[in-house]
Amino acid sequence: MLQIDRWKRILIIGLCVIGLAYALPNLFYKRVEAHNDAIVAVERAGGAATPEQEAAIAMWPGWMPASLVNLGLDLRGGAHLLAEVQVDQVYKARIDALWPELRTALAAQRDVIGAIRRVDSPTGTLAVEIENADQMAVAVEAARGLATPVATLTGAGQDDLEVTAQGNTLTVQLSEAEKALTDDRTILQSLEIVRRRVDEVGTREPTIMRQGEDRILIQVPGIGSAAELKALIGTTAQLTFNPVIASGGDPDATPGIGEIVLPSQDQPGVFYTLEETPVVTGEELTNAVPGTDQNGAPSVDFRFNPAGARKFGEYTSANVGQPFAIILDGEVISAPVIRQAITTGSGQISGSMDYEGANRLAVLLRAGALPAELTFLEERTVGPELGQDSIDAGKTASIVGFVAVIALMIASYGLFGVFASVALIINMGLVFGILSVIGATLTLPGIAGIVLTIGMAVDANVLVFERIREELRNSRGPARAIDKGYQNAMSAIVDANITTLIIAGILFMLGSGPVKGFAVTLSIGIITSVFTAIWVTRLLMVTWFERRRPRQIEV
């Protein structure tokens, strides 16, 4: 009959109160946001707060929940990029770096296999000709000695290198298992570097995540344009130090095997022929800061880690008097002659750059180089005004829709309509409360999802009320009619909502961006509306019934 256990009542009211408390900060969005931002800023500064920050923190009581619904890029404005990592570029770097090692290993067998020579081969492979083709087995053995087992479950028993021989040519490339592993590492590394670069500019809550096999999704709220974001993260900042073989004015000079020709950055028409394998790379940097050189021009001072410092020291002491190139992203920044061995592990890059350029280069170097190039597949920019317009429009529409639905419900069901309307208001509060707690992102279609929920949320109540009407017509007592009404409507409510939930689930799994946001608000709306329509209205009704004990009710 019409009874609800005391613990259930407490639970229902408790859930509503908690939900509404978590929704509350969203009513004071700007204030709470300033409060949260100030807390983060103070934490970063190590606890010291400026008077403005203290004022901002005081704008919202600390004991209140302060989580907000994240506004999506289409509402807040910002840039969205979908980048594909060119994972196979890494294979080439890996294989090319193997050459000196392989040369040493094969040289040790010179008595047996004779002279060796690197020959041209497809990208990502390393081909070596040996003099005594009949001794190939020895060469293969030596090359295989460089391989190490791959440490994954699927790749168990496989080596990282694949060595094949044909005639007098020995070919080395990465094995499939190693490629898969490398891909994974490349993506993770790229993610980390993109994150660090975006963090350096200090925008609020960027979303940087892996999508699928080889993609990275980057969403940065508040940034002016996708182009700006691309300039920041798209620069590879690949810094290397390579030995110089020759310099000249011919861009088409044919380099030898394992050599490259690169242009000079500040001297047009000058081209350097360099050894392709670098002595030290930017990955071995530990720090880079902007500074000035001895002439007072902007420069970047850097420091190597111990391994880098050792290599750098060994090379410079063995090559005093030789030129040596500093290369950034495929251009020779400068090619100074080594005057003396540099064993301290620190150095300086100077060239034609202004202070801003030096600062940017330092940021890029500090964040490290992207292991592979990024190709941008999708980019979206939304201006902040457009976002604000959308929020305003969405707000007005929601309020009008809300009032209209409430009016319709009260006109149709009277007091019971009022119950349903109270439930609807609580429902909205719960939706926002949950969205805030789970840190979901509200997008424009998400607002549409909420408006749709406003319309559909009353469905469960309509089902119940219609059933109660029917029961009343069958002249049962009011208490029994209400009870039966809820019971009979239940299976329809469950079926109807589960099917919608299935759709929301599929939208969530397959959708991307805004569509996902729509799925999230829709599913949360379904769950909370079933709760409020069944339990909250029931509690309201039972409480009213206990007070009034009406002989007759009209629905």
Next chain:
Amino acid sequence: MAFRLKLVPNDTKIDFFKWQKLTFGFSALLMVLSVICLLVFGLNFGIDFRGGTTIRTEATQPIDVGAYREAMQPLNLGDVAITQVFDPSFDADQHVAQVRISAQDGAEAVTPDTILAVEAALQEVDPTVTFPSVESVGPKVSGELIQTAIYSVLASLIAISVYIWLRFEWQFSVGAIVALIHDVLITMGVFALFQIKFDLATVAALLTIVGYSINDTVVVFDRLRENLMKFKKMPLRDVMNLSVNETLSRTVMTSGTTLVALIALLVLGGDVIRSFVFAITFGIVIGTYSSVYVAKNVVLWLGVKRDWSKPDPKAAGTQFNEGGTP
């Protein structure tokens, strides 16, 4: 006596099958017309599915589409579409246009140079013009997006038919699916006919329609199942009519509240999501129609197992099963 708004009288006895052939024929005709529209006009795919770039321009001066087009002529961008956007929510000096540039040949990724060139050219025409949103999708992603869109619609149709089949009888499942396909197809037909932009959000809208339409259908089916057990001897046709009549006021009420909320969004929600909201609104109307006129007709044609001599495990223990075999 308090005032009550009664959209539907208490006791309706409408014969929904009176125009059975007419309504069914009408639905079939609409579906055929939709297919024709889709084949003849095709869908006006947004850049999500076609690849390319859209730039939203906003200016304080009235827009001269011709001048815009002329300014972009020398850039040799191939297919460029410029549409002016009108919306009641705009200010008096707010003039918005949408410039769509199709994917450039051979470019796997997005070219920022193109966008910069277009922006510069337009600013030449009208210095007040700003670009509140710029979106580019490469051809690789757009292809995948089409795939996922198709998969998601198919997946939801399958998932729902399985659920209905588990909860009801297979005939209901068939009826529900036919109704869903009917709704999706006709909505797409309308999109093709009026050349409304069809993008990722529209697919989300289609799926929402599927969700709403099935919601409606399930409520009718649920009542039908209940009545089939209650009135074992009544002809199927009459049980169906009774069930629809009994749930009619609920159907009208829920569609009403949902429509009221959606119309508010349609009118006041701004032009950015208008096609999305339009799809949902249209779908709700067609979905309500189909749950009454399409889904049940299919079930009526297929017939339902009426011999409940084997007690339905779900209903076991309820009063309807106590009388033994009919």
